[in-house]
Amino acid sequence: MNARAALFAFRRVASPATLALIALLAFAAAATERSTPPALAREGLWNLVLVCAVPLLVARAAAHGARLNTRERNFVAASPHSPAAWFRSSVLGLAVATLVTLALAASSAEFSATNEPARLALRGVEPAPQSAVLDGRAPVRWSASAGHGETLRVELVFVPVGTNATVELRARRESKLQSARALFNRSGSIEVSAPEGDGELSLELERVEGDALLLLVGGNVQRFVPAATPRLASVVLALHAGLALWSLLALAFALATWMAAGYAASLAGALALGPWLAGDEFASTWSPWGQLFDALALAGKGYVPAEPSLVALGVAVAQLALAGALFAAGIRRGGRGA
Amino acid sequence: MAVPTPRPLAVEVRGLRRNYSTGFLGRPREVLHGLELEIGRGEFIGLVGPNGSGKSTLLRLLAGVDEVEQGSIRVFGHAPDSQAARRATGFCPEDSPFPSDLAARDVLALLGSLHGLGGAELERRANELLVRVGLAESARTKLGAYSRGMLRRFGIAASLLHQPELVLLDEPTAGLDAPGYAAIDGLLDEVRARGATLVVSSHLLGELHQRCDRIVVLVEGRIVASGSSEELVRTLGASARLELAVEGLDANGLAELRRVAEQRGGRVVAVQPSQAVLVELYRRAATGKTPGETP
Incomplete structure (x- = not known):
């Protein structure tokens, strides 16, 4: 050199x-x-x-x-x-x-x-169900690994068969629950904080209101931590x-x-x-x-x-x-x- | 034709062949035909031959620029593309290969660092060489702005920067004016004085014969003659046209010399001033003296 x-x-x-x-x-x-x-x-x-x-x-x-x-x-x-x-x-x-x-x-x-x-910093990607449809009939459930203080973000694709849809994302660990709601009239994302504890984290995604369909495409959930x-x-x-x-x-x-x-x-x-x-x-x-x-x-x-x-x-x-x-x-x- | 030399060898060439692809189909054309050559340490070799005779090809192979495909070359016992051989060799090709977007001093700094020189020593040598070849005032000028003669002088300076043991100069005087020629002449004398080996190619024999130990004549990739200028004259006999450099004669002396030559069956073809006369005329013009005036 x-x-x-x-x-x-x-x-x-x-x-x-x-x-x-x-x-x-x-x-x-x-x-x-x-x-x-x-x-x-x-x-x-x-x-x-x-x-x-x-x-x-x-x-x-x-x-x-x-x-x-x-x-x-x-x-x-x-x-x-x-x-x-x-x-x-x-x-x-x-x-x-x-x-x-x-x-x-x-x-x-x-x-x-x-x-x-200050915003969030991406720490990793968690697997999620492939091509699940949120049509209001049954919630989509899966488990993830995220520690306390981390935020999980799920991207959803809006299918305009109706005007809008409200989606709830629930994160449960042992007896603790954290949930978030978001109204969708186009594709977007919903975030929830992971609850305290060391046990398994289960996630539940459900359309609770509205008539539009939402798709969980790609099968990935992003995991964030607070950014300095x-x-x-x-x-x-x-x-x-x-x-x-x-x-x-x-x-x-x-x-x-x-x-x-x-x-x-x-x-x-x-x-x-x-x-x-x-x-x-x-x-x-x-x-x-x-x-x-x-x-x-x-x-x-x-x-x-x-x-x-x-x-x-x-x-x-x-x-x-x-x-x-x-x-x-x-x-x-x-x-x-x- | 292998030419034995009594000195330790600087360069040894055995069975060297070289092909170039030509034409659309890339047909090979042989440029060097099984060359055999030995060059002793400290020898000054003049490599002469017409255009296309393979002089530049041979020098490029000796410098390790091109790959040896058939035959072998040893430079101080090493392959020419080895680091040891390259460190010992200074090569000035016919065309300037230096980065034209860099200033002369920057190119010398780069070249010197590649040869392991640095600091004050590199700066001293670079400045000294630039002064010697008359480029000190253009040291900060980009090489792209240099004239052909300036590039030639710079190329020779660059090839001598690391004080190589083997100096290969391809047509070093092409495009040089008389002062440039004189400057290069002086540098070559110094290279010789420190015992380096010199191989200088030229298509003009006259430039070289005075100072070479040996002239190697290359025609169509073959060595057709090799020896001192006197030996070459003996080979050609009376049909040889000779150039005689004379100084200290006035017009009468010159006429006498011409008469003697004609008495001995010779014919004086031309009498012309040498490069040294031109250099002196330029120098006097530059210092404001008239051509006839003594310094």
Whole structure:
């Protein structure tokens, strides 16, 4: 690893002009977002920075990779730094570029999201019955594991066969009961606090009034704990975005040693985002990008999303390893005849 | 043709072949045909040959930039793409491969750090080299704004930054003006003086013959002749056209020299001022003296 080679990659990918452009855009948008609810402002700012910065950074990372293997190949290949060492140094530079960009995104988002009460932070997902229908005939029952002080949130899909429906969610542990009621005239969620105690927690969901149908789709219940500050949402979003963006930049950088920079940037984007864009549910579990978009949606609803899963971390690390192998092979291939 | 040398070897090339794919179907074209070459430590080798003879290909292989596919190369006993060989080698390719979006001093800092140099020592060497090649005032200028001659001078400085034991220069004087040529000349003398091995390619024999220990003539990927300039002249016999550098003669002396040459059956084809004369003229112009004036 070489600090100057890392700095070289950083300067190429996140030039002062690029960073100034991102900062200008983010803070100009943040200044105009102040009348928007804080959670929506935070999500909007994050989306804006990602939409503007990601294509720019990916294109620049690919351009850097392409230059190293074309015009600058004699410089790279004649240096005592091996291709693997060049990759490690460059990826360190890409990580710094990612960090700086995300710091800009987080600070602009938090600049716009002010005066917000403390909310909940996602701690995990509990299984729930698959595709249960709330039609007022019988309650849906299942058990979950949630400690005292935690909140359970159930998402319901509104089926407009009637005008509305009131739903009650009951959480029972031993003799203690906590319940919540919510009126639905469109899809939404209902939350209940877990009662005290160590015994098994049983949940009951029932339509108590109204004529519309509600569906429990997906079979998941989210478990939340109180968040110290809602600004934690930006920290968690930065973790998700960092993992997703860093691995994407490394892939674009490495692919560019095999093809033109434009193709490399497009291919890396397609490989990273493709599974999620194709609507593959599984992709949101394992893809860093899938998890980022889920986290953004949750942040927009006023919650603090959960940190990236170990699976997403593993996928990002595998992507970095693949990029490293592609880069080394690309540089060696460049020296095997024109 | 293996050329035995009495000195310890710096470079050993055995049965080296090199193919390039050409055309739409990628048909292989052989550029080097089983080359055999030995270069002793401290030797100054001039690699000459017409365009497309394989000089640049050979230098790229020696520098470890391209992969050796057939045959073998040892640089100070190591494979040319090994870290040990790369640390010992300074390579200046024909085209500038340096990042054009960085300033000269930043490129030297990057290059030096890759070679394990740093701090005051790196800065001292970088500044010294930039002064020597006449680029001190352009040290903060991005290489993209350099002229071809400036890039050439910078490339040579960069290849000498880590004081390599083997210096490979591909057409180092192409695009250089007379002062640039003089600066590079001085640098090459210093490289020789510290005992480094030099391999310099050129398609012009005249540039090299004065200072080379040995000239290797490469034609269509084969070594067709190898030896000192006198040996090459002997090989060609009376049909050889020679260049004689003379100083200290006035017009009468020159006429006398021409007469003697013609008496011995020779024919003087051209008399022209050398690069040194041009350098001196430039220098005088720069200092405001007239061409005829003595310094």
